[in-house]
Amino acid sequence: MATDAAHQEAVQQPDSRLRSLNPGPIPIPAAPSSRSLLEKVSDQPVNLDLTASHQSENDSISTVSSVESEKAAYEFLAQTPIKSTDKHLVEFSEAMRTVAKALRQVAEGKAAAQAEAAEWKRKYELETAQKQQTRIKDCGTCTDDNLGKMASQLSLEAPASDQTGCCGNHGICSHEVLQDEVPGPNPRPSLSMVGRKASFRLSWGCNGNKNGQHKHDFVSFEKGDITTAERSSKQILLKWESRPQTVLFITKPNSNSVRVLCAEMVRWLKEHKNINVFVEPWVSKELLTDDSNHTVQTWDNDDDKKMLHKKVDLIVTLGGDGTVLWAASLFKGPVPPVVAFAMGSLGFMTPFPSEQYRGCLDNVLKGPFSITLRNRLQCHVIRDAAKDEIVTEEPILVLNEVTIDRGISSYLTYLECYCDSSFVTCVQGDGLIISTTSGSTAYSLAAGGSMVHPQVPGILFTPICPHSLSFRPLILPEYVTLRIQVPYNSRGHAWASFDGKDRKQLAPGDALICSISPWPVPTACLVDSTTDFLRSIHEGLHWNLRKTQTLDGPRD
Numbered sequence: 110m111a112t113d114a115a116h117q118e119a120v121q122q123p124d125s126r127l128r129s130l131n132p133g134p135i136p137i138p139a140a141p142s143s144r145s146l147l148e149k150v151s152d153q154p155v156n157l158d159l160t161a162s163h164q165s166e167n168d169s170i171s172t173v174s175s176v177e178s179e180k181a182a183y184e185f186l187a188q189t190p191i192k193s194t195d196k197h198l199v200e201f202s203e204a205m206r207t208v209a210k211a212l213r214q215v216a217e218g219k220a221a222a223q224a225e226a227a228e229w230k231r232k233y234e235l236e237t238a239q240k241q242q243t244r245i246k247d248c249g250t251c252t253d254d255n256l257g258k259m260a261s262q263l264s265l266e267a268p269a270s271d272q273t274g275c276c277g278n279h280g281i282c283s284h285e286v287l288q289d290e291v292p293g294p295n296p297r298p299s300l301s302m303v304g305r306k307a308s309f310r311l312s313w314g315c316n317g318n319k320n321g322q323h324k325h326d327f328v329s330f331e332k333g334d335i336t337t338a339e340r341s342s343k344q345i346l347l348k349w350e351s352r353p354q355t356v357l358f359i360t361k362p363n364s365n366s367v368r369v370l371c372a373e374m375v376r377w378l379k380e381h382k383n384i385n386v387f388v389e390p391w392v393s394k395e396l397l398t399d400d401s402n403h404t405v406q407t408w409d410n411d412d413d414k415k416m417l418h419k420k421v422d423l424i425v426t427l428g429g430d431g432t433v434l435w436a437a438s439l440f441k442g443p444v445p446p447v448v449a450f451a452m453g454s455l456g457f458m459t460p461f462p463s464e465q466y467r468g469c470l471d472n473v474l475k476g477p478f479s480i481t482l483r484n485r486l487q488c489h490v491i492r493d494a495a496k497d498e499i500v501t502e503e504p505i506l507v508l509n510e511v512t513i514d515r516g517i518s519s520y521l522t523y524l525e526c527y528c529d530s531s532f533v534t535c536v537q538g539d540g541l542i543i544s545t546t547s548g549s550t551a552y553s554l555a556a557g558g559s560m561v562h563p564q565v566p567g568i569l570f571t572p573i574c575p576h577s578l579s580f581r582p583l584i585l586p587e588y589v590t591l592r593i594q595v596p597y598n599s600r601g602h603a604w605a606s607f608d609g610k611d612r613k614q615l616a617p618g619d620a621l622i623c624s625i626s627p628w629p630v631p632t633a634c635l636v637d638s639t640t641d642f643l644r645s646i647h648e649g650l651h652w653n654l655r656k657t658q659t660l661d662g663p664r665d
């Protein structure tokens with residue numbers, strides 16, 4: 110009998126029979142015979158959630174007791190001609206797989222969108238909370254009523270008379286006068302020795318004209334025709350409005366020549382220019398041992414360090430590019446102009462020759478001088494584990510780049526990248542560099558990114574050894590926010606490093622959010638921004654160096 114034969118077959122191969130019989134616990138309408146079988150095989154409720162949909166079909170098979178399944182199968186097989194039922198069930202099973210896959214995709218899409226929305230909300234809350242915290246901290250003991258007033262005093266302000274004169278008429282964010290120290294408890298003696306901070310004005314130079322005037326770029330929409338007006342020279346000039354009085358020295362450690370020059374420059378500035386000098390705490394000890402006549406100032410705690418920008422008119426760096434990065438990293442907010450003397454091997458950001466420091470400093474202290482406004486990236490690490498906390502980790506500012514790589518892991522990094530709300534790509538390779546245009550000549554360049562003039566407003570998106578032939582570096586506009594997410598299904602952790610330092614581990618679920626910071630680093634130019642940039646790529650990289658062909662050869 111056919112039924113007996115089928116019974117026999119089922120007894121001999123119960124496993125394979127059950128695999129085709131059980132497409133999962135979702136009782137979706139199907140052929141009557143299949144449906145009745147499913148109801149007998151599994152009495153589990155419909156489960157459309159993400160966790161259940163992530164289980165493989167094999168997992169769902171294992172949720173059904175094999176004894177029950179076998180019994181149900183025998184009963185079913187006793188009633189139904191096995192061949193046609195098998196065919197139905199195979200079809201049904203396929204249909205179920207398709208449904209499960211679709212449900213999983215929907216659930217995954219929804220979860221990703223929710224996660225993204227939650228993160229943007231958290232980022233907003235984080236920034237608001239941090240701003241508020243800073244204000245409260247800096248205001249010290251001031252009352253709630255005074256909080257708003259004090260907070261506005263703390264921020265950078267332009268004098269009322271100048272607002273129309275500069276920002277009003279010329280429209281650029283030019284001059285900014287740093288306020289005196291906010292009244293608060295116990296000003297530190299070392300910091301309070303310094304007088305009022307020098308004010309300065311920034312303006313666009315116009316066709317070589319250094320009179321402080323500038324023209325605006327503007328777009329005209331007259332009669333629906335879009336045109337851009339004549340472009341001014343975008344060279345930015347810094348002109349002192351009052352005499353700079355305080356200079357901060359940042360020096361490369363472990364260098365004898367740097368130490369000697371630092372001592373000499375400090376003496377010269379104090380004796381000939383009547384300048385107050387700040388140095389890092391370790392340098393102050395070094396200078397004291399070298400020459401007890403040096404009266405330099407320093408800081409001894411983080412709170413004083415955070416107030417440096419209110420005291421320092423100018424930063425002088427002695428070292429290579431790394432020293433400029435170090436100097437910038439000391440300032441989590443506004444950065445005073447940096448005069449970088451070259452005492453390293455390359456020096457893309459260090460245009461001033463140290464042997465001519467007297468002339469260079471004379472010019473800078475007098476002004477006006479050209480500056481390059483170098484954008485920094487502001488990076489937030491958002492921990493998956495800290496999703497419910499409003500304030501997570503402090504933002505980190507980088508002048509060159511933030512790198513997300515595989516660290517010591519031997520697996521490919523797997524990073525999901527979003528630009529604002531758009532998906533960019535998944536990086537599978539050694540990692541990703543998100544670089545400023547200043548950093549374009551550093552690590553990003555080594556990874557195949559383009560060299561970009563530091564005044565170009567953009568963010569470089571450069572993969573490191575991508576395992577894909579078609580992954581080319583990108584340059585994105587400067588106003589976007591990038592989110593790099595280590596997905597839950599990443600095989601390993603990723604590591605973020607900031608200007609080559611401060612490595613932080615990123616676990617699956619963690620994300621890094623980067624956008625351009627409102628606090629650029631103004632670096633003084635030797636000539637002007639473009640001349641200095643071209644000189645650095647010629648001299649530093651020997652860019653496009655080739656022997657010139659002679660006339661001595663084939664001609665047209």
Ligand SMILES: NC(=O)c1ccc[n+]([C@@H]2O[C@H](COP(=O)([O-])OP(=O)(O)OC[C@H]3O[C@@H](n4cnc5c(N)ncnc54)[C@H](O)[C@@H]3O)[C@@H](O)[C@H]2O)c1
Pocket residue numbers: 429430431432434453454455456457458509510547548549550551552553555607608609
């Ligand atoms: N493969 C690479 O090229 C590679 C690898 C790791 C780090 N880096 C770079 O090193 C930087 C940290 O510098 P450091 O001095 O602290 O480390 P470091 O002492 O290891 O020096 C790195 C080198 O990069 C050069 N450099 C730094 N910033 C530059 C810039 N904006 N343009 C051109 N060259 C630049 C420095 O002059 C130095 O020669 C990182 O921000 C990263 O860009 C490069």
Ligand SMILES: Nc1ncnc2c1ncn2[C@@H]1O[C@H](COP(=O)(O)OP(=O)(O)OP(=O)(O)O)[C@@H](O)[C@H]1O
Pocket residue numbers: 359360361362389428429430431432433434435452453454455456
């Ligand atoms: N004041 C400082 N305190 C601590 N570390 C510093 C300081 N200044 C520089 N560094 C670090 O010292 C390292 C070397 O500095 P830098 O790049 O300026 O010198 P260099 O290697 O001689 O120059 P180049 O990079 O052009 O060859 C960098 O990693 C930098 O971060």
